[in-house]
Amino acid sequence: xxxxxxxxxxxxxxxxxxxxxxxxxxxxxxxxxxxxxxxxxxxxxxxxxxxxxxxxxxxxxxxxxxxxxxxxxxxxxxxxxxxxxxxxxxxxxxxxxxxxxxxxxxxxxxxxxxxxxxxxxxxxxxxxxxxxxxxxxxxxxxxxxxxxxxxxxxxxxxxxxxxxxxxxxxxxxxxxxxxxxxxxxxxxxxxxxxxxxxxxxxxxxxxxxxxxxxxxxxxxxxxxxxxxxxxxxxxxxxxxxxxxxxxxxxxxxxxxxxxxxxxxxxxxxxxxxxx
Numbered sequence: 001x002x003x004x005x006x007x008x009x010x011x012x013x014x015x016x017x018x019x020x021x022x023x024x025x026x027x028x029x030x031x032x033x034x035x036x037x038x039x040x041x042x043x044x045x046x047x048x049x050x051x052x053x054x055x056x057x058x059x060x061x062x063x064x065x066x067x068x069x070x071x072x073x074x075x076x077x078x079x080x081x082x083x084x085x086x087x088x089x090x091x092x093x094x095x096x097x098x099x100x101x102x103x104x105x106x107x108x109x110x111x112x113x114x115x116x117x118x119x120x121x122x123x124x125x126x127x128x129x130x131x132x133x134x135x136x137x138x139x140x141x142x143x144x145x146x147x148x149x150x151x152x153x154x155x156x157x158x159x160x161x162x163x164x165x166x167x168x169x170x171x172x173x174x175x176x177x178x179x180x181x182x183x184x185x186x187x188x189x190x191x192x193x194x195x196x197x198x199x200x201x202x203x204x205x206x207x208x209x210x211x212x213x214x215x216x217x218x219x220x221x222x223x224x225x226x227x228x229x230x231x232x233x234x235x236x237x238x239x240x241x242x243x244x245x246x247x248x249x250x251x252x253x254x255x256x257x258x259x260x261x262x263x264x265x266x267x268x269x270x271x272x273x274x275x
Contacts, residue, residue, distance in 0.1 A: 006250050016213035017243040019061075023068040025212040026061055027205045035062075035192045036069055039131075039163065043076060046129035046152065046160025048187045050176075051167040053194030056236030059167050062192070063133050066165060075126040078133065085139040088147060095151075099130060115151060119161040129163045138168035142180045149184045196233025203228055205235065206242075219245075220258045227262065241266070 007014065014021050039049060051059050070076050079098035086094060089105040096103030096111065101118050103111035122130055152162045176185025206224045210216045231238035248265050249257045
C-alpha cells in the first residue's frame, strides 16, 4: 500500500509521524514561543543564541519553525547553513552564497570585508540584523566558529552585524567551555536547552499531531498513553513507534489503532534459529 492509500484509509491529511509534515502544523515545545519572542527582539541588535539537547528532541524542527517565522518578514534575511562541517574556505563560500556576496576563497580578507559591508548596508536599510541558522553545529570546526564570531563583531565588540542561532547536541555546550571557544560561548545571549519531555508534554504532542493531520480518533486514548510511556521522553522514538503502529494497522486493516496492536507489534520475539 502506497502513502496515498495509507492516508486515504484513515482520512489523514498527511502522516503525522513522519518528518515532512507542513511547518505550520508542527508542535511547539513549551519553551518555544518564549525563545522566538526573544529572537524577535534580538534581530534589532544581533548576537548569538544556542539550542542544544539530546538527539531526537526536536532541535531541527525548532530551527524549521524559526526559519518559517522570520522568512515571513520582508525586512529580514534568513540564511540556513547546509554544510556545517566545511573547511574555513568552504565556510566562506557558503556564507557568500547565503548572503548574495561573490567571494573568492583565495582572498579571505576580501571576503571578510565584503560580507560585513553587505550586512552593514542591510542594517542601515532595514534596521534588522540578518539571521543565520546553523543546525548540527557540533560538527563545525573551531576555526569556522571563531571566524563567525569575528565576522559578527564591529566597533570593538560593541555591535553585532548578525543574529546567529547555533543548534547542536550536548557536545556543543561542552565545546563552548573549552579555551578555544570559550569567547564565543560567553556571547550566547539566549539558550534553549531541550530536555526529555514530560508525560503531559508528550500527550499534548500526540493530540496536536493527530488533530492537525485530521484524524483525532486514529488511536485509542489508552494506546496514546502506552506509546508515550514507552518512548523515554524522546519525540523521535515516539514517532518511530507510532509510525510502525500505523503501518501495522494498515496491514491488518484495522479501523482504529489500539493497545492490543501495540502488544502484537512490540512484543514480537525473534524466531529461533535452527541448529
